Amino acid sequence: MTQPPTHRLGAPEAPARRLWARWPAHLFNPIVLSLTHLPSRLRFRNVLVGGAALWLSACSGLKYIPANEKLYTGSTVKIEAPEKPKNESALVTELEAVVRPKPNFSFLGLRPKLFFWHLGVGKTKGLGHFFANKLGEAPVLLSQVKIPATENLMLNRLYNHGFFAAKVGHEVKEKANTAQVDYKATVDRAYTIRSITFPQGDTLLNAAIRQTAPNTLLKVGAPYDLAVLTNERLRIDEALKNQGYYYFSADALLFEVDSTYHKELNVFVTVKGTTPTRSRQPYQLRNVTLNTDYVLTDTTYRPPIMADGFRYFPDEEMFRARAITRATFLFPDSLYRRKRRDQTLSRLMSLGTFKFVEIRFRPVAAGDSAGPTARYRANAPASLRADSTDIGTTQQFPALSGPVGLGRLDADVLMTQLKKKSLRAELGLVSKSNGFVGPGLKVTFRNRSAFHGAEQLLVNATASTETQSNAGGSGALGLTSYELGVDAQLLVPRLIVPNLPFFNPRLVNSDFQPRTTFGAGIKMVTRAGFFTEQLVNLNYGYNFKTKITNEQQITPIDVSYVRLSNTDTAFTNLLERKQFLKNSFREQFILASSYRYTYNQQVLEQRRQQIYFQGGIETSGNLAALISSKVGTKNDDGKYTIGNQAFSQYAKLDLEIREYFRLSADPAKGNRIVGRLLAGVGRPYGNSSVLPYIKQYGVGGPNSIRAFAARGIGPGTYKPTGADVNNSFYDQVGDMRLEGNLEYRQDLFPYVKGALFVDAGNIWLVNNDPARPGGQFSASTFLNQLAVGAGAGIRIDVQFFVIRLDYAVPLRAGYGTPTDTNGNVSHTGRLNLAIGYPF
Numbered sequence: 081m082t083q084p085p086t087h088r089l090g091a092p093e094a095p096a097r098r099l100w101a102r103w104p105a106h107l108f109n110p111i112v113l114s115l116t117h118l119p120s121r122l123r124f125r126n127v128l129v130g131g132a133a134l135w136l137s138a139c140s141g142l143k144y145i146p147a148n149e150k151l152y153t154g155s156t157v158k159i160e161a162p163e164k165p166k167n168e169s170a171l172v173t174e175l176e177a178v179v180r181p182k183p184n185f186s187f188l189g190l191r192p193k194l195f196f197w198h199l200g201v202g203k204t205k206g207l208g209h210f211f212a213n214k215l216g217e218a219p220v221l222l223s224q225v226k227i228p229a230t231e232n233l234m235l236n237r238l239y240n241h242g243f244f245a246a247k248v249g250h251e252v253k254e255k256a257n258t259a260q261v262d263y264k265a266t267v268d269r270a271y272t273i274r275s276i277t278f279p280q281g282d283t284l285l286n287a288a289i290r291q292t293a294p295n296t297l298l299k300v301g302a303p304y305d306l307a308v309l310t311n312e313r314l315r316i317d318e319a320l321k322n323q324g325y326y327y328f329s330a331d332a333l334l335f336e337v338d339s340t341y342h343k344e345l346n347v348f349v350t351v352k353g354t355t356p357t358r359s360r361q362p363y364q365l366r367n368v369t370l371n372t373d374y375v376l377t378d379t380t381y382r383p384p385i386m387a388d389g390f391r392y393f394p395d396e397e398m399f400r401a402r403a404i405t406r407a408t409f410l411f412p413d414s415l416y417r418r419k420r421r422d423q424t425l426s427r428l429m430s431l432g433t434f435k436f437v438e439i440r441f442r443p444v445a446a447g448d449s450a451g452p453t454a455r456y457r458a459n460a461p462a463s464l465r466a467d468s469t470d471i472g473t474t475q476q477f478p479a480l481s482g483p484v485g486l487g488r489l490d491a492d493v494l495m496t497q498l499k500k501k502s503l504r505a506e507l508g509l510v511s512k513s514n515g516f517v518g519p520g521l522k523v524t525f526r527n528r529s530a531f532h533g534a535e536q537l538l539v540n541a542t543a544s545t546e547t548q549s550n551a552g553g554s555g556a557l558g559l560t561s562y563e564l565g566v567d568a569q570l571l572v573p574r575l576i577v578p579n580l581p582f583f584n585p586r587l588v589n590s591d592f593q594p595r596t597t598f599g600a601g602i603k604m605v606t607r608a609g610f611f612t613e614q615l616v617n618l619n620y621g622y623n624f625k626t627k628i629t630n631e632q633q634i635t636p637i638d639v640s641y642v643r644l645s646n647t648d649t650a651f652t653n654l655l656e657r658k659q660f661l662k663n664s665f666r667e668q669f670i671l672a673s674s675y676r677y678t679y680n681q682q683v684l685e686q687r688r689q690q691i692y693f694q695g696g697i698e699t700s701g702n703l704a705a706l707i708s709s710k711v712g713t714k715n716d717d718g719k720y721t722i723g724n725q726a727f728s729q730y731a732k733l734d735l736e737i738r739e740y741f742r743l744s745a746d747p748a749k750g751n752r753i754v755g756r757l758l759a760g761v762g763r764p765y766g767n768s769s770v771l772p773y774i775k776q777y778g779v780g781g782p783n784s785i786r787a788f789a790a791r792g793i794g795p796g797t798y799k800p801t802g803a804d805v806n807n808s809f810y811d812q813v814g815d816m817r818l819e820g821n822l823e824y825r826q827d828l829f830p831y832v833k834g835a836l837f838v839d840a841g842n843i844w845l846v847n848n849d850p851a852r853p854g855g856q857f858s859a860s861t862f863l864n865q866l867a868v869g870a871g872a873g874i875r876i877d878v879q880f881f882v883i884r885l886d887y888a889v890p891l892r893a894g895y896g897t898p899t900d901t902n903g904n905v906s907h908t909g910r911l912n913l914a915i916g917y918p919f
Contacts, residue, residue, distance in 0.1 A: 142257040150222040150259035154183040157234075161267045166303065171241060173745050175265065178233040181220050193217040193829075215829055222252070222259040234265060242270035242304030270303040274344035279351055284485060285325070285360045289349065292319040304345055309335050316349075321418035324362025326441060326489060332359060358443075363416045363487040366444050367391055370408060372399055374438075374494035396532070398500060399433075403533040406574060406586065407431060407593060410439070410491050426591040428495060431573050432536050433528040436496040444488035502526045509915055517913060518561075520544030536571040560608040567601025567617075575622055587624060594624035611665075612646040615774075628683055633676040640670040641725075642772065654810070660849050661810055664773035669727035674698040682740065686747055692738035701729030705766050720767050729767040732775065734760040738919055750827045756919045758819040763846055770815075777817035777843045779867075782914035784819060785839040787869020787888035789910070794843040796865050797854035797895040814843030816857050818866070821919060825875075835873040837886070840866045842894045854895070868892040871909065875917070886912040 145151050157175045159168060185193045197216030200208030231248040238246035246267045253260050276298045279286040297312045317330035332355040338346040351360075369384065369391040384391040387401035389412055394401070407427040409420045421439055428437045506522045523541045530537035542565045575585040576596040587594050599619040606612045621635035644665055647655075655662040676696035681687055704727050708720035719726040736758050743751045762771045770776075781790030795814035819841030828834045842865050844857035871888030889909040890898040900906040 145219060145221070145257050150254055151257055152181070152183050152220045152222045152225055153186075153258045153260045155179045155261045155263060157263045157265070159265050159267060161269075163269065165241075165243075165267065165270065171237075174237050175234050175263070177745055178237060179230055179263075180226065181224055184217060184220050187826075187828075194219055222254075222261075225261060227252075227261060231263070234263065238265060238267060240306035242272070243267040244271060269343060271339065271343045271345050273298060273300055273302050273304060273347055274340065275300065275346045277346070277348045279349060283360065284362065285320075285328075285351060288320055288323050288325070288362075289316060289351070292316050295319070298347060304337075309347075312349075318418070324364065324415040324417070324486070325359070326363045326416045326487075327356070327359045329359065358487065361485055361487050363443075363489045365410060365412055365414055365416055366488045366490050368408070368410050368412050368491045368493065369393070370401075370404055370493045370495075372404055372495045372497065374496055398497065398529050398532065399534060400532045403431075403529075403573070404428070404495075407534075408493065409588070410493070416441075416489055423591045424493065427593045428493070430593040431534045432571075433498060433500075433534050434495045435498050436494075438494045440492045440494065441489045442492070444490055498528060500528050502528075518544060518546035520546075520563075530570065534573050538569045538571070539566070540568075541566050559610075562606040562608070563603065565601060565603035567599065567603075570598040572596040572598070575624065577622075587626070590624070590626050591628070592625040594622065597621050597623060606646075610648050610651045611644050614641075614643045614645065616641040629680055631678040631680070633674075633678075635672075635674045635676075638670075638672040638674060640672070641668075642670065642774065643667045658811070658851055660770050660851065661773075663768075663770045664776065664813075667725060668772065669704075669722055669725055670700050670772055670775075671704050671722075671727055672698055672700040688742045688745065690740040692736075692740070694734075694736045696732075696734045698732045698734075699730070701727050701767055705729055727767060728764070728772050728775075730762055730764045730771050730775065732760065732762040732771075734758075750825065750833060752825050754821075754823045754825060754919065756819075756821040758817060758841070760817040761846070762815050764815075769847075773810075773813070776813040776815065778813045779817060779819055779841050779843055780812075782884070782886065782912035783918045785821075785841050785867055785869050785888075786837070786871060786886050786912050786918075787839065787890040787910055788867060788893075793841070793867045794865075794894045795845050795852060795855035796842065796857070796862075798852040799893075799895045811852060812843070814855065815846040816844040818842065818862070823918075828874075831876060831878050833875045833877055835875065835886070836871075837873065837888070838868070838870040839888070840868045842866050865894045866892070867894045873912075882916050884912070884914045884917065886914070886918075888912065 142151060155176070157172050157179070159165065159172060159175075165171060184191050193216050195216070196211040197218055198212075200206075200210065200212030200216065201218075203209040203212060227250055231250065234248045235246060238248070246265060248263060248265050250264070251262045253262060276293075276296065278290045278293050292315070295315065297308050297315060302308075313330045313333045313335075316333060317328060320328045332352050334350045334352055336348040336350060338348070340346070368389075370387075371393045373393070373395045382393055384393050385401075386392070388405040390401075390405055390408065392401050392404070407424070409423045409427070414420075425437055425439060428434060502525075504524045504526070506524075508520055508522075509517065521543045525537075525539040527537040529535065542563065544563045546561045546563070547559065573593050573595055575587075575594045577583070577585050585594070597620070599617070601617050603615045603617075604612060605615070618637070618639045619635055620637040621633060623631070623633050625631045642665075644667065655665065674696060675698075676694065679691065679693040681690040682692060684690065704722060705720055708714075708722070713721050715721050715724070715726060717726070721727070736756070738754065738756045741753045742749070743753065760777055762775060762777070764771050778791035779785050779794065780788035780792040784790070785793060791810075791812045794812055798812070800811055819839070821837065821839045823835055823837040825833055825835045842862070844862065844865075845852065845855040846857065848856045868891045869888045870891055871886055873884060873886035875885075876883040887909050889907055891907070892898065898906055900908070
């Protein structure tokens with residue numbers, strides 16, 4: 081079909097001086113004349129209606145289209161085949177991705193960017209220029225659509241999937257001012273793979289490639305797919321790089337395809353005849369040199385020392401040699417492996433002491449026999465040395481003899497240090513999950529090698545003042561909190577554990593440096609008009625990752641001491657009336673141990689669907705209770721004690737699952753649907769009748785159910801009444817939590833994103849509490865007790881921080897229809913200001 085003529089869109093010859101002067105006067109005259117004959121109330125209403133109509137008309141963008149042109153509104157892609165192709169939806173998505181240009185952004189039938197563009201087109205400065213270039217976009221016209229080029233791109237994509245007889249056609253559907261292009265791809269059955277043959281012959285390279293065959297991505301009977309062939313080349317290249325073939329390149333591999341009459345293909349994997357000799361042989365490392373203070377401009381020569389089999393340039397003021405060799409996985413006389421190079425880079429960078437790390441490999445000239453000593457060679461674990469399995473041939477190559485056919489490399493590991501000590505102050509906005517917001521100051525001292533072993537010592541001093549308005553949904557109470565704290569953390573870059581025959585603390589197959597953590601801190605929180613709480617904490621644990629997506633945290637010792645002081649008379653009376661609160665806030669030790677596992681696919685940015693899972697279990701007081709039961713130390717309340725102080729005893733289980741689904745196949749586009757499910761339960765027992773207050777659950781607030789205040793829901797159907805309304809912030813906590821969130825996020829403008837969301841959830845008690853009727857969990861009724869809220873939000877996302885403004889309306893409370901403090905039905909919305917995304 082012949083395309084419409086091309087029209088060059090330019091600025092008007094005489095731009096109007098005022099933005100609103102762009103609308104012709106005759107559009108307004110009938111409206112003004114008619115309004116002068118109406119009563120004032122109707123006149124105002126008609127002004128609103130007329131103004132809205134004009135706004136919608138302008139935002140549609142159609143009035144700005146030049147004569148003899150059509151606004152391009154997009155395309156559709158349809159596949160027609162005798163039988164439905166496998167992964168048809170993915171194929172359609174791939175074809176849609178080649179359609180160019182993209183139509184103008186639209187939202188609910190409106191095109192605000194096109195409207196803003198027209199307001200400022202032709203302007204070189206001022207507000208109009210800002211509208212056109214920052215908020216607007218030029219109209220995309222049908223004449224700009226290159227239909228033949230798009231059809232050729234679609235044919236190319238279809239050929240890549242084995243549809244070698246495909247055809248692509250199109251139809252242009254025009255309306256008064258708009259047009260869309262519908263593409264139709266007609267395909268037959270895709271060609272499939274009949275056989276796969278890997279290189280034959282007895283060379284080292286051919287044998288090494290054949291050894292990779294069991295892991296091939298090519299499957300007999302599978303449709304031909306160019307992407308699979310490309311990934312197969314990369315797979316073979318990666319496998320060879322881990323068998324010593326340092327100079328080999330994926331470009332040296334060819335796939336020759338022979339077709340049959342039955343739409344089947346014989347695939348032959350071959351090596352180009354022009355592949356150079358050095359790419360055909362495996363390489364072994366000779367010397368590995370570690371330089372921890374590499375500076376490009378430093379010409380001072382320092383003789384290396386021998387450390388654990390490595391040539392090490394000493395820098396004992398900063399590091400002991402062992403701290404660096406422990407993080408190095410390239411060994412003299414071992415076969416070159418890319419995964420060990422990457423592992424070394426990752427481990428050294430994760431120490432947190434280096435700005436840059438670079439590894440350079442140099443070929444050893446023939447006849448240069450200077451190499452590592454026997455002590456050097458002994459350092460390399462047998463599993464990492466070159467042997468017959470590494471090289472991929474039945475010929476024996478002793479690890480240390482330098483066999484014929486193997487090249488040799490010297491490796492230089494060059495590290496550029498960060499400053500050892502630093503002091504940093506941050507003044508920012510504190511935004512907490514309990515709804516408290518306010519200014520905060522944090523001063524951090526960091527020593528990147530406190531004990532010359534790359535141990536990081538961090539000392540933090542924090543101070544903040546925060547306010548939570550409308551706590552508990554009362555609309556009258558504004559809580560103010562002041563917080564002061566000092567804490568220290570020591571991060572040791574290794575696992576400090578006993579020697580176990582079945583466990584290697586180096587985690588030699590992980591790219592990430594394991595850590596042992598020691599922590600201590602003291603914090604004082606003052607709730608104005610209520611109390612001051614002191615919290616002292618000591619902890620010891622391990623943190624390690626086996627993969628980039630997997631992280632585990634084990635904390636065998638996490639001791640906290642909680643104490644209240646300066647309690648206000650009103651709060652003291654509240655504790656006397658509420659036995660569960662009195663038990664929650666009592667002075668006590670928390671002797672906890674915990675395990676937490678995190679699986680996070682968000683680091684895999686190219687994935688369209690990403691899963692986040694975190695699960696944790698925590699127990700407290702079990703060992704202390706066992707010891708105390710033998711000793712028999714109890715206080716007047718019948719509680720076991722340590723140093724005359726009671727300790728808590730409980731178990732907690734927490735689960736969090738999130739799913740992020742990007743609507744577009746393009747990773748650069750941020751439109752996505754995000755869901756989250758939270759579940760948790762804590763059970764006090766033995767020495768405790770309730771969970772410590774800091775361990776109890778609460779829902780509501782800017783990161784939870786946004787239509788309700790923080791800790792403004794539940795437990796169960798409980799609703800504070802009378803004098804309890806103003807103190808409900810402390811009442812509305814529980815032992816169980818169930819919460820779900822669903823959010824649609826869309827890009828609106830540069831750095832501006834919008835969201836629509838719905839939240840639901842509640843908390844419950846494990847044991848009945850007469851002071852909070854309806855709060856106990858019941859399997860038969862809990863679904864009917866979920867509070868529900870919905871709303872919309874705006875997020876200013878400038879990469880390194882996010883300011884979020886969410887407005888949410890309560891649709892249902894845990895006790896039923898939402899009401900205000902006077903008992904009247906109320907769906908009054910709540911505005912939430914927070915930093916960062918809610919999840």
